[in-house]
Amino acid sequence: MQAIKVLSFCFFLLISANAVGQKATFEIGIVTDNDLYTSTKNDQYYTNGLEIFYRYLSSKNKPNVLKRINEIKAGQYMYSPRFIYVDEEQMFDRPFAGYLFGQFGRATFYSNQSVFKKQLQVGILGPASFADKIQKGTHRLFNYTAFKEWDYQIHNTFGLQFNVLFAKAFSGNKQNAKVDFHWQSEAKLGTIFTSFSTGFVTRIGFKKLVPLSDSNFYGASISSAAKPVEHELYLYLNPSVNLQVYDATIQGSLFNDNSPVTFDLIPLRLNGEVGLRYRSNNWNLSYAFVYRGKEVKFYRNIGYFYGSIGISYLFK
Numbered sequence: 602m603q604a605i606k607v608l609s610f611c612f613f614l615l616i617s618a619n620a621v622g623q624k625a626t627f628e629i630g631i632v633t634d635n636d637l638y639t640s641t642k643n644d645q646y647y648t649n650g651l652e653i654f655y656r657y658l659s660s661k662n663k664p665n666v667l668k669r670i671n672e673i674k675a676g677q678y679m680y681s682p683r684f685i686y687v688d689e690e691q692m693f694d695r696p697f698a699g700y701l702f703g704q705f706g707r708a709t710f711y712s713n714q715s716v717f718k719k720q721l722q723v724g725i726l727g728p729a730s731f732a733d734k735i736q737k738g739t740h741r742l743f744n745y746t747a748f749k750e751w752d753y754q755i756h757n758t759f760g761l762q763f764n765v766l767f768a769k770a771f772s773g774n775k776q777n778a779k780v781d782f783h784w785q786s787e788a789k790l791g792t793i794f795t796s797f798s799t800g801f802v803t804r805i806g807f808k809k810l811v812p813l814s815d816s817n818f819y820g821a822s823i824s825s826a827a828k829p830v831e832h833e834l835y836l837y838l839n840p841s842v843n844l845q846v847y848d849a850t851i852q853g854s855l856f857n858d859n860s861p862v863t864f865d866l867i868p869l870r871l872n873g874e875v876g877l878r879y880r881s882n883n884w885n886l887s888y889a890f891v892y893r894g895k896e897v898k899f900y901r902n903i904g905y906f907y908g909s910i911g912i913s914y915l916f917k
Contacts (some may be wrong), residue, residue, distance in 0.1 A: 611646045625689035627657040628823050630885065630913025633676075638908025639890060644904045645683035646695055647893070649736065654913075658823055659707065667710045667814045668821060672720075674704040679732045680850050683903070685750055689771065694901040696862045698850035699732020700793060701725050702762075710814035710821055714770040714783075718819070726793055726849055727757030753861045758854035762791030767862040768802070770813055783813065785839070789901055792856075793849045798803035798872065800841025807834045822915055833880035841871045843894070851897055864902075870894030876909075887911040 636643045652674055659669040661793035664833055678700045682693040702724025709717045724730075733751035770783040787798040804810055804818065815821055815830045818837065820828070846878050853860035876889030889909040 606720065610660070613827075616627065620902055626657065626823055626825060626915075627883075628820075628913050628915050629642060629651065629744070630654050630656075632909060632911040634891075634907055634909045636905070636907040638888075638910060639906055643906070644681075644700060645905055646680060646896075647678065648681045649679040649739075650676065650909075656820055656823060658825060661709075665712045667712055668824065669710070670708045670823060672704075672706045672708065675702070676704070676708070677701045677730060677732060677735070678850075679736055681736075681748060683746075683901070683905075689850060691899075692750070693753065693862050694899050695864065695897055696851060696853075697733070697748070697751050698726060699728075699730035699736075699754065700760065700850065701730035702760055703733070704762075706764075708820060710819075712814075713732075714813050715768070716768045716813055716819050718764075719768040720762070720764040720769055721759065722791070722802075723756060724760035724762075726760055726854075728788035728901060729757050755850060755853055755860045755863070756857075758792065758849055758856060759848075760793040762789060762793055764789045764791075766794055768813070768819065777809045779809055780804065783842070785894045795847040796843060796845045798841050799845040800839060800872075805836045805838075808832070813886075817880050817887070822880060822885055825917055828881070831882050833878060836875070836876050836877055838873075840871070843870050843872050844868055845870065845896065850898070864897040867894075867898055870904075883917070884914040885911070885913040 625859065632652040636648055652772045654672055656670050656672045659671045661669045678718060680698040682695045684694065686692050702722050704720055706718060706720035706723040712853040713902050733754060766783040766787040768783050770781055772782040781804050783802050789796045811830050813819060813821065813832050815824060817833055845868055848866055851864050851866060853863040871894045873892040874889050876887060878887045890906065891909055893904060895904045
C-alpha cells in the first residue's frame with residue numbers, strides 16, 4: 602500500500618510538470634527506496650530513501666563524446682537499527698541517522714561505449730536532516746509503529762562529497778545483441794561516505810539492447826537525435842565488492858565524537874543488485890532488489906536488503 606501511494610504521488614507530480622514543459626529536452630524523475638518494497642516484515646538499517654532529479658542535455662565539445670547530461674538532484678536517506686533491545690546496555694545494532702543533500706552531477710558518454718560520471722554533493726547529517734520527523738509522520742500515516750529512540754541519532758555534521766563512476770562495455774556491442782557486459786567502478790570521497798566499489802554489470806534484454814549512450818541504465822535516455830530510442834526492456838545483474846573506508850551514518854562525525862551511539866565498520870563486503878528496467882516512449886520505470894553485506898562490527902548486525910523503485914518522464 603505504501604508503494605502504491607508513493608508511486609501515485611510520483612505520477613501526479615510528473616503529469617503536472619508535463620503541462621508546462623512540452624518543448625524542452627529534459628527528464629524529471631523520482632527514485633524511492635524502502636525495505637518494505639521487498640518484505641512487509643523487513644525494516645532495518647537503510648530503511649528509506651527518496652531522490653528527486655532533473656536531467657538536461659549539455660553541450661559536447663570533443664569528437665569522441667556522444668552526449669553530456671547534467672543532473673540536479675535532491676535527496677534524503679534514513680537509517681535505523683534492526684531491533685531495539687531496551688533491557689540491554691547495547692540497545693542498538695546500528696545508529697539512527699538521517700542525511701539530507703543536494704547534488705549537481707555530469708555524465709559523459711563516449712563513442713567507445715564508456716561512461717564517466719562526476720558529482721558534487723552538499724548536505725547535512727543529523728537532526729537537521731529532519732529524518733526523525735519525516736519517518737515518524739510517515740509511520741503514523743501508514744499505521745506503522747514509529748521509533749521513539751531518534752534522540753540517539755548521529756549528531757549534526759556537514760556533508761561535502763565528491764563522487765565519480767566509470768563504466769566500460771566490453772561485450773555485447775554487436776548490433777541486435779540481447780546480452781552485454783560492462784565493468785563498473787565507483788569512488789566516493791567526503792565527510793559522510795568514503796568508499797570504493799567495483800564489479801560487473803550484465804544486461805539481459807527481452808529485445809535487442811540499447812547502447813549505454815542511449816540507455817536508461819546510466820540515465821542517458823534524453824537525446825537531441827531526430828529519432829530517439831522509444832523502447833527498452835531488460836533485466837540486469839550487478840554483483841560488486843565494496844571497500845568502505847568511512848561512513849558517518851555508522852561512525853559519527855569526522856570532526857567530533859559526541860554522537861551517543863556509534864560502531865566500527867567492516868571495511869570489505871560483498872554487495873549485489875538485480876533489477877528490471879523498462880522504457881516506453883517518454884516513460885522510464887525501474888525496480889531493483891538490492892543486497893548489502895554486513896557493514897557493522899557487532900554480533901547482532903547482519904547483511905540486509907531493500908527495494909528501489911524509479912519513475913521518470915522525458916519532455917521533448
